[in-house]
Amino acid sequence: MSIPRLDRDDEVEQLPDDIAKKARSLLFSLVRPHMAMSIFLLVIVILTAAALVIGPIFIADALDNGVPRAVAGDTGPLLRAVVLFIASAVASAVFAFTSTRLVGITAQKIIYALRARVFTHIQWLDLSYHEKSTSGRLVSRQTSDMESVQQFLSYSLFDTALALLQMVFIAVTLVVLDVPLALIVFAGFIPLFFITKAAHTSQRNAYRRTRTSIAKVIVHFVETMGGIRAVQAYRRQPDRRNTLRTEDTQYRDANTDALRGVARFAGWTRLVGNVTQTVIIVVGAWLVIEGWTQIGVLAAFILYLRRFYGPLDELVQAFNLYQSASAALEKIAAVLDTDPEVVPPDAPKTLPAHASGQSAHASAEGSAQAPSGRSIDLNHVRFSYGDGPDVLPRFDLRIPAGEIVALVGATGAGKSTLVKLVTRFYDPSEGRITIDEVDLRDLDDAQLRQSVVMVTQESFLFAGTIADNIRIGNPDAGDDEVLAAATAVGLDPYIRNLPDGYETDVKKRGGRLSSGQRQLVSFARVFLANPDIVVLDEATAHLDIPSERLVQKALATVLEGRTAIIIAHRLSTVEIADRVLVMDAGRIIEDGTPDELISGAGKFAQLHKAWRDSLA
């Protein structure tokens, strides 16, 4: 048995120890391109905070100086104070307008960049990662976790800065007003420091738990809705409901803990603020009574104190959004931190030009006119998953340009593994694979994918129209090329029957196309892609015999001169093959032309006989 023993998802989920640091450096790398804007924003925020803090000074001035002078007949100072106050109001409104707008735009730019980065990275990760990971988990990284980061960036970053700056300005004002009283206020920071530190630890854990548990909920949701046919046919609803409840209960408890952590943090913070206020009143009153401080100073102190501790609530809120966002950012950073084992080359090489001087991709319209096969060489190739047992023990194989090879053997014989090596979904553990003498590991990725195309049994449709789906083969193809490709594989008559023809929306996962029709879509893609090397892994499994014949006929034309590797259980494929390879337990046990093998006494002769009998 050659099935790889893969890691469980939980292990994939495990976060490295230094993940908090990685999350921070991720955040920094996201903000860095907006450094100039950030500095400008900081200036705006400083001005906003200053305008907000300075306002009351003009009011005090109006009351303390303006009124007595006005009573005395001089309305100048009063008018000046009121006008200045209105000016400060206008300024703070304008600054607030500017900063909200710019912060919003910048935050969206950052999120946009992060989304793109994560999306591209996940696409870049190799197949072995995707086979270990669940789709729901990667979806949750890009949706739920992303939302958390967005919440923080768009609502809190600005508030945090504004609140902190307001506190700084007020602190300065307090020191100017009265040093001893200011010291009492600052003493309040000692308990606040410890409260924040404790909250930091407990909240970080709570928020990490919410991120992990919501991901599990999403995994379960995605799996259930994706397999809804089986859920309903096998009456799994109660069972699925129970699992959701179990997963969601974990999430609810984590969420409750996180929110209660906020409650304690906010409560203690407020208590410290209010006790400080009381102490200020007592000490302040005593200082005034003893004549060491003026009464106006105390009044201003109390007014400012309220405003000093006021932003604390916002800071508490922002602190928690930050905790939640950083837990999410850690999860995202962990994905970004994973490197594929199959990496594109640093110094990519290109394939030599075709002998005929004609590039396969240059002539998009004539899929059949440009015979352009390339040779494939596997030298001393060995493959195993990690340190596991060999799936493919060391072997050599040469497929000359233009040869059509049929690969046969029982399930688990290693056929799919072999083609995954040729298409570079995996790299061999040992040895090298070359196309026209260029090592796959050195080959430019775009060219590799243009040159080698694989179609599998799984024929996934993307949201959009049928034409869009066929165009996956070549996004630049015109309508006539799409039509030609669909006609070649016999898909055209079905499409014409659909409500909107080629513009029919396939909706969710092609609910309206049968699996056979979806496979025809996959073939039409190959026609458009026009590759040098075609790999078909059970690509005709869902087709009825006439459709398969039609596809094969079309293939026989399109494969003319190209190199092809075809895996199929139905040996009708062999009809178009120049050569047959029989695999067993990872080894190639027979190799020859179909006629040689059929007339021999080996495994293939047996298989072929069984297949012939099955046709009767």
Added chain:
Amino acid sequence: MLIFVRPLLRFWPDLRSRIGVYILVLVLTLMANGIQLVVPLITGYIIDGPIAHRDLPGLWWPVIGVLVIGIAEAVAMWARRMIVAPVVSNWEIVWRARLFDRLQYTSVAVHDSWESGQLLSRATNDLSQLRRFFAFGLPFLMVTPIVIVVGTIMLTVLQPIFGLIMLVMAVPTIASVAIFEKNYRLVSRLSQDTVGEITTEVEESIQGIRILKSFGRSPWAAKRFSLLSAKFKGLEVRKAKLDSWFWSFLIFLPTLAQAAIVAVGTWGVVQGWTTIGTVVAGVTISMVLRMPIEMLGFLLADALMSLTAAARYWEVIDIRQDITDASGGIADDPDVGRYRGELVFDDVSFHFADTEQETLSGLDLRIEPGQTLALVGTTGSGKTTLASLVPRLQDVTGGTVRIDGTDIRDLPVNELRHLVSVSFEDPILFSASVAENVGMGSPGVDDEAIWAALDIAAAKDFVSRLPEGLDTEVGEQGLSLSGGQRQRLALARAVIGEPRILVLDDPLSAVDVDTEDRVQRALREILPDSTTLIIAHRPSTAALADVVAVLDEGRIAARGTHDELLETSALYRELMGASATVGSATTTRGGEE
């Protein structure tokens, strides 16, 4: 206005079930906010009283008052959050469970018409938005206007003209609220729908990764995705711009009112119709009122996003359930009666909801109890549709499907699904052990029965070699199996417990001919009593069936044994790849090209 908030009002039953706690939350919110108005009064008293009179002992009571109020405020704040946390966290998962359950019982056709991401984003993003709203937005939205009104009344009592100033300021405030509300609601809906599109795109990019990779289309997918997220960015920026207008208004207007109070008040002092103390108190109160007014902007935006989230939630809950028991719901575990297993399609027609074109039209087909019928037909002839009618994954649009003479629509859905066991062309495995996956159709089966089913499906050998045998985790979160292995597990699931009626939709397309042959024979020998409808592409499958039916143009074009049809039906010969020479396929290399 009321009609717009209807989606939120519909949560009233949930609110009512915890109304005691929620009222307590409102009271605590009011307390924590209202206290802000009291403290200035006490500090004013301290300044005018004990300090002015240099009366140190006179400080005690007011200071204790300030301390008590301060502690009360902190406690109210703490208690409000402590109490509301478990309530809203629970609501979120209750709502998700409802959404999930609604979707679990919604017919496959409806599922197919929704983008998967739209469902997921409603179940996660929208519900967490609602959780936040019920935790913070709603209590503050209810309390903040009260604080503003009380503050305005205090101002009016102090000096009627101050109250008037506040009222005058209310006019532009309300006007800006109205403009903001309309625009923001539109953008918010667009934005949240786009979140759904993004979710779909993300899901597909991961589920279709093999196709994207093998065609080298990852850059193309990334471009498509970035266009979509640019659209989302644009909408969020529009929201931020609306926010910036609104917020700056809400900062400016109250400050302007304050300036007016100062100006008018001091003018009054000069004129002698008011006192400086009144002006100070007025300014202090208007200062306290600034915070709640500024907060209105955030609260309103939050409420509008929650409104959108609620509307999106109810859209799913309101999906009409079209395949149900007579009661209108679906009982999970109805009694299962005894049936012989005669399956009859009587003048059956079917068309998809969005087209008039019939996939099946006037189809008649009868399968006797215990009979095995192979259904053949070209790609897209409607075989899978026909198979999906039997367990009522879809309903006929004309005619009836009957089991032992009873219209299947008169049976409880889950009794029918108990009688009918299905295996799909795309094998669906869940993240669970092999035993759980195979035994899920008949809970409580023992390992022996599971092994027997695996044996029929020719899966015994490979399962016994799995690392943990029956307990090996498979599905997305477990071991990767090949297509053929997955198909055989799905088949074992279908045959376990000797189902009355077996519907097999091309169950072995990914296995080799040898294995298929073994499975076919095992099915006949071990399950002779099960009525079987098997969709087949290969002649060998058809040959083993008691009878074969050819589906063409939405009806049964021919029916007979494999040999009979090879003689009589040209279409059948073509389908079996034997069009030129009848019965001579054995002597050629698999038919002619």
